[in-house]
Every structure is written in structure tokens, then in C-alpha cells.
Amino acid sequence: MAELSGLAAVVTGGGSGIGLATARLLASRGAKVAVLDLKPGDEFTGLYADVTDDASVREAIDTAAERFGGIDILVNNAGIGAIGTVADNSDDEWHRVFDVNVVGMVRAARAALPYLRASGHAAIVNTCSVAAIAGLPQRALYSATKGAVLSLTLAMAADHIHEGIRVNCVLPGTADT
Template sequence: MRCDGLVAVVTGGGSGIGRACTEALLAAGARVGVLDLDPSGAPEDPGVRPVRADVADRASLAAAVAEVVAAFGGLDILVNNAGISAVGTVEENDDAQWARVLDVNVTGVARTSAVALPYLRRSSSAAVVNVSSIAAGAGLPRRALYSASKGAVHALTLAMAADLVAEGIRVNCVAPGTVDTPWVARLLADAPDPAAERRRLAARQPTGRLVGAAEVAAAVCYLASPAAAAVTGTSLAVDGGMAGLRLPARG
């Protein structure tokens, strides 16, 4: 899982899963450009280049990726992590919410990838890793819009992998379960009984606990690394068994 000498870009790399991915890639020997609306949360390290960027703005992305390439001399790995959530049924999210979430979570992946591809084509170790979700394949209550966006990311990953395999560019995604991130912490804080809600979210995973951001980052790092040179068009679940296990109810 070493990435020595490689250059990565991580969108949404300033917090949560994105920051964990930045730290994992840095530890594996990569230099990392952190693209974020607020990149101040990026690790302070000579191998990290924090750049303000918006995945909903192509010009912003083009300038940010060019800055990382100029600073580090190329681009080998793209981690499309930036995303936003939505809670609600199809009746509860309005058209503006649908447009915003799909623009960030789906078009943002395509937009960032399109900007990065001219640089990735120059690499002999090019890899794209998209962050999907268990919601792409599991029906979760009141997650209609979010699930639709992550289902699209899964499908987009497969289509990109098919388009780019002949050029030696691998495209995969990870599908995390419920991850212990600042976003989940905010969700819990808004619940009537935060402790009970945390127990409920933890219980959704057969392991009985939330997934750690570093655990997702380890999977991303593997898929991004030359160790996964034979892996493309794959979704790797990091979900405590949620997708595949059907266990008897506890108690």
C-alpha cells in the first residue's frame, strides 16, 4: 500500500473522511493536494498543499488542480471525497435540494475527474477513487436524495472504469457504512436523544459500532496504491458487514 513518490488530490480533504484519506496517503509516502471549501483543516506538513476549491465550480477546480500539479510536479491519484448529505423522503426534499446535492455529489465527481484526467494520463500509476456509500445499495429510511446521489456515484465509477481502463487509469470506489465523522456528530447533536441515536446508528453495522474514518481511508489508500494495480471497476464496502450480513436480532 505504499505510494512513495506519487501525488494525490483529495477533495473535501480538510475534515472527516477526507482528512483521514490525506493522512493515510501522506503516511504511505504520497504528497497530497487538499481541495476544500475550507482547507484550513488539512494536516500541516510539507507534503500537503491546501487549496481552496469548490467542486461545484469548474474554474475553481481547474485552478486548484493546476496549483497542486505545479507545486508537486504531476498528479497520480484523485480521491473524489467531497460531498454533502440530505435527510428526507422524496416528499421532503425540494427541487433546490435535489439540484444542489446532485451537483455536488455526482456532477462534482465528474467535474473534478474531467479536470484531473489530462494530468492523470501522464502518470504510469494513475488511479481514481470515488467515495460512495452503503446507501448506494441499501434502502435506508429518509435518505432518498442522498441514496440516489451515491447510487449514481457507484454507476459513474463503473462507467469511468470502462472508459479509462484501456488508458491504464484505474477507477474504483469505497462504500462506507455509518462513519464517525463531524457530520455524524452534528446529526447526533440535533437528535432528541443523542445517546440513543448513536446506539441506533452503531447497531446498523453488524459489528455493533460506527466505522472509523481511518478505516475508510485505509481502503482508499489501498485502491489508490500500485498494490491494487489489478483492481478496477470495484466497490469496496467498509461497512462493518452491513451490506452482506444478515444476522439474528440481538436479544
């Protein structure tokens, strides 16, 4: 019996890259997997979701929960990059990248929490980055969002541990995607 057999997982940004690899790993270990993405593909239960739009995220999470009979695992992986020093990106770009990389995780977690609270195996995994803890040149904006993801993860872990919901993050470095 696979270690995740019977569990339902949702992976944001699961249409490609680290998210797709995560979805494949979860499925190989027995989980039912829904991929939420702007281009979700057809390898898994693919659901369109724009993490910058609360209604879009809620609809996709609710649909996944309905199809699977709940949600046990949320992988917050959707994210975008940014290059430059603190002076190189406009205010609009700062808002856009924070909206996807940080607030997008908030939207997905908020939508999934009712289902996670009902699970006996609830977990949230946020994809952070080594950029959260290492000074990388030309990555001021991206690093700031990933630092926020690290802090958000720690706060969420403290807020939800009493509900039996584990919240962690992973900090990958550069990956071939």
C-alpha cells in the first residue's frame, strides 16, 4: 500500500516545473492529485486557477474537494520570478510578484482550510526558495517575496498546529524545469 493512498492533494502551479514534479511524486505515492494552474494540463485532475483571483482559487479548491471527497494536502507552489536590484522593478511589478508569490498562497490556504480541518492527515507545504535566506544578486524582489513566504509559513504553522494541520516549506535552489 502506497504511503499516501487515499489522500487527496492539491498542487498550485502544478502544470510545469517543480509543481508538476511534485504532483507526479504525490501520485506515485498513492495520492489523488489535482493540479491548479493557468495551464493545468491533462496528466492529473487539471483545474484552471489564477492565484491572483480569490474567486478562481476558491472555485478550483472547492471543485477538487468535491471530486476527491475532501483535501488532505495543499502544496502552494505557484510563483513567478523577478530579476533586478531594489531599484530596477516598478511598484506595479513589486505588487504583481507579491500578489502571485505570497498572497496567492494565502488565497489557496484560506480556501483549503475548511477541508484540511476535516482531514486526519492535513498538511500544507509552501514552496519557498533558498533566496529567502541567502543574498542573491539581482534578485531583490524575488528574495523579498520568498522571505515573506518563509515568515508566512512559520506563522501559519503556529496558527494551525492546534488544529492538526502541519505547515512547512521547502527551500529549493535553482532547478532545471
